[in-house]
Amino acid sequence: MQLSRSQLDTLCGIAEAAGREIMDVYAGDIAAWSKDDASPLTEADLRADRVIREGLERAFPGVYILSEESSSHGVQADVFFLVDPLDGTKEFLKRNDEFTVNIALVVDGRPVAGVVQAPALHELYFAAQGLGAWRRTASGDEPLRTSRCAGDTPVRVMGSRSHGGDALAGWLSRLGREHSFVAAGSSLKFCRIAQGEADVYPRHGPTSQWDTAAAHAVLEQAGGAVLDPSGAPLRYGPGRPILNPYFMALGDPAATFPSL
Ligand SMILES: Nc1ncnc2c1ncn2[C@@H]1O[C@H](COP(=O)(O)O)[C@@H](OP(=O)(O)O)[C@H]1O
Numbered sequence: 001m002q003l004s005r006s007q008l009d010t011l012c013g014i015a016e017a018a019g020r021e022i023m024d025v026y027a028g029d030i031a032a033w034s035k036d037d038a039s040p041l042t043e044a045d046l047r048a049d050r051v052i053r054e055g056l057e058r059a060f061p062g063v064y065i066l067s068e069e070s071s072s073h074g075v076q077a078d079v080f081f082l083v084d085p086l087d088g089t090k091e092f093l094k095r096n097d098e099f100t101v102n103i104a105l106v107v108d109g110r111p112v113a114g115v116v117q118a119p120a121l122h123e124l125y126f127a128a129q130g131l132g133a134w135r136r137t138a139s140g141d142e143p144l145r146t147s148r149c150a151g152d153t154p155v156r157v158m159g160s161r162s163h164g165g166d167a168l169a170g171w172l173s174r175l176g177r178e179h180s181f182v183a184a185g186s187s188l189k190f191c192r193i194a195q196g197e198a199d200v201y202p203r204h205g206p207t208s209q210w211d212t213a214a215a216h217a218v219l220e221q222a223g224g225a226v227l228d229p230s231g232a233p234l235r236y237g238p239g240r241p242i243l244n245p246y247f248m249a250l251g252d253p254a255a256t257f258p259s260l
């Protein structure tokens with residue numbers, strides 16, 4: 001299944017509708033409670049999830065949806081939507097604007113299309129196989145292309161605002177090259193690489209499939225890659241562990257960096 005341009009526009013519209021729900025909650029007092037894994041949940045996650053599920057069911061009837069906030073488990077599907085209605089809930093609660101709506105289409109384990117919307121930043125990233133990768137702002141749509149990472153230039157490293165730790169510090173010391181470090185919440189880290197503003201995002205901590213799939217599609221279509229510790233592209237599916245392995249997202253697939 002390959003999306004047409006109008007189907008990709010439909011996915012963008014669904015993400016924007018979810019973003020409006022999130023911003024509605026963001027405008028008021030935000031009540032939060034803890035999920036089983038101790039991560040936070042808010043009314044915004046649930047409202048965005050409902051809008052996305054309704055939108056996808058209407059536009060793509062019969063296609064399975066695996067969402068962080070609502071899923072039937074144990075389903076085997078070669079074609080499915082992988083959804084994180086609000087990635088960066090901690091950033092949302094801290095009110096630093098770095099949270100995103102994420103919708104990916106996965107076919108045979110690969111994210112073939114993805115939409116990442118940052119409603120508070122008024123940025124929309126979208127991509128699909130055969131249609132390229134794009135960033136939409138108030139100024140219009142611009143095509144995304146990653147940067148090449150020459151060996152003699154400083155490396156621009158992206159990392160989590162909320163999760164990092166000793167493993168990241170160790171990796172930076174093994175990098176052995178001049179570098180800058182920029183923190184960002186949620187899947188925006190992949191998007192910054194997709195738009196050529198950063199080179200690499202080494203993730204040494206847990207993430208789930210829905211945290212990465214949509215932005216993975218954007219980065220791949222912009223010329224980058226998301227690799228597991230063996231150097232193979234990260235893969236997705238309801239039959240796989242929901243937790244991703246550690247990974248490295250990079251703009252220049254030919255660049256060499258220390259292993260995770
Ligand atoms: N212990 C853990 N287990 C699983 N996922 C975790 C985790 N700690 C952080 N994450 C994931 O990392 C995401 C945030 O990443 P970052 O810190 O880079 O912004 C969270 O997304 P949510 O906000 O959707 O829960 C969460 O899914």
Ligand SMILES: [Mg+2]
Pocket residue numbers: 084086087088210211
């Ligand atoms: Mg998430």
